[in-house]
Amino acid sequence: MSNIKITPLADRVIIKQSDAETTTTSGIIIPDTAQEKPQKGIVQSVGKGTKENPITLKVGDTVLYSKYGGTELQFQGEDFLIMRESDILAIINK
Amino acid sequence: MSNIKITPLADRVIIKQSDAETTTTSGIIIPDTAQEKPQKGIVQSVGKGTKENPITLKVGDTVLYSKYGGTELQFQGEDFLIMRESDILAIINK
Amino acid sequence: MSNIKITPLADRVIIKQSDAETTTTSGIIIPDTAQEKPQKGIVQSVGKGTKENPITLKVGDTVLYSKYGGTELQFQGEDFLIMRESDILAIINK
Amino acid sequence: MSNIKITPLADRVIIKQSDAETTTTSGIIIPDTAQEKPQKGIVQSVGKGTKENPITLKVGDTVLYSKYGGTELQFQGEDFLIMRESDILAIINK
Amino acid sequence: MSNIKITPLADRVIIKQSDAETTTTSGIIIPDTAQEKPQKGIVQSVGKGTKENPITLKVGDTVLYSKYGGTELQFQGEDFLIMRESDILAIINK
Amino acid sequence: MSNIKITPLADRVIIKQSDAETTTTSGIIIPDTAQEKPQKGIVQSVGKGTKENPITLKVGDTVLYSKYGGTELQFQGEDFLIMRESDILAIINK
């Protein structure tokens, strides 16, 4: 899951968006207005942080983030998001 | 009440909005212009704070906050708000 | 006067606006353009302050504040204003 | 001159505007375009200052200030201006 | 030259604009588009500076400043400019 | 690769953009909407950094950066980009 060969600079992290659950258990696709809401993803790589903004996340953390907070990144055929840790809203406890 | 499995990052808190009291004791629904005013909610989860912005709220605190200060969050079928503690206006004493 | 059961967060204070004196001693109501000017009120509750912005006001202080500096708050049927101490202009000496 | 019973908060001062000299010695009123220029006034009351912005003015100082820098204040039938010391341009030496 | 009885506050200085040289030695007046460029003036009075912005100029210094950086000031029939030292671009060596 | 005779000031770096891979292995040119995405380049020269913003990149590092973050620079017939290190998103591990 977390073998991406990119290291973000400073207080940035790289996120792989989890698939949005747009189908119900019965398989019906529902229009997903919830996609305007925070997205769920998994941390793939973290920067070293800065004195002002240390990094607290770890690779593998499941996080919620605003869809508008990051920059899209394509690497080896996959899509990722890179954003500052301060744009991550919360971590989902395991 | 406070078993939400999400931990906000930095100086953020997660709030569950209390039901607005839009019915009088006699059960009549009144148009609620007061909903423009600060909302009441209960703190569900708090971040670790930052050096600049330590967290002073605790899970279970009843707080007043501006309706426009946070980001809506849906988790396990329930609606929450996530916002920085600095967007919380006051705590209602028990 | 000051038994409001709300504690503002950080460097905020809660103010109860004093009645504007819009009638003369002879009881004639005069159009009050002065209501654009700073308002008078009494401090009901104060926050704990922050390192950057300590609180210097005390409950019971009569203060002047800009009408546009705060957020309206309704609590137990009464109207209050909550604002940062930095939005209070002056204190009226007793 | 300086018995106003109001104490400004923080780094604010209260100023009483001096009468603009819009009449010549011969008593002719001249149109005063100079009123766009800095105004002259006398300090009535000063705040305690803050760590960042200590107060250096004293009650009785004659100062020049920008007409647009302060908030008008009416107290006991007289007009004053309240502004931050940083909006005062200069002091006129006695 | 420098007996103006005004002391600027904080990091401000008072400048007397030098006459623009808009006539050639032969006395012909030339349109002066150069008046859009920095102006030359002489420092008349300086403030005490602040911890953040100490004053480095002295009364009598000939300086270049942007025409748009200051506030015009009329004192005892003469025109001056008052501005922050940070709006002064350079000092002309004697 | 890295013999450019320019040293950026402060926390800036000079980047040589890598060729965008706009042809497939079969040689077909594909319209490259991905060029809106972060660009890949190689660090040619780095500044000395500042106390606030130390430089962490080294000459020869392959980096991802936003196309809109830098200033184009032409030197000895070649095109480069100069930008602050804070505009570099990530480093690609070797």
Add this chain to the structure above:
Amino acid sequence: MSNIKITPLADRVIIKQSDAETTTTSGIIIPDTAQEKPQKGIVQSVGKGTKENPITLKVGDTVLYSKYGGTELQFQGEDFLIMRESDILAIINK
């Protein structure tokens, strides 16, 4: 080259723009769209710097700077630019 009798204030430097090379070796004048790109110039005079922004350039340094970063200055019939060192992009090694 560097006997200009002006000392910039604070973290400013004075630059003499080098002639743009708008003619080819065969003498043909080419339209110079490259003039939108950073300009080359030589440092004529430097300020003393400030605690926040010390000066690192020396008189005689050849630098690249954005054409839009400075203020034009006419002195003794010559054109110069005055700008903050932070607006200088890079130094060309000798």
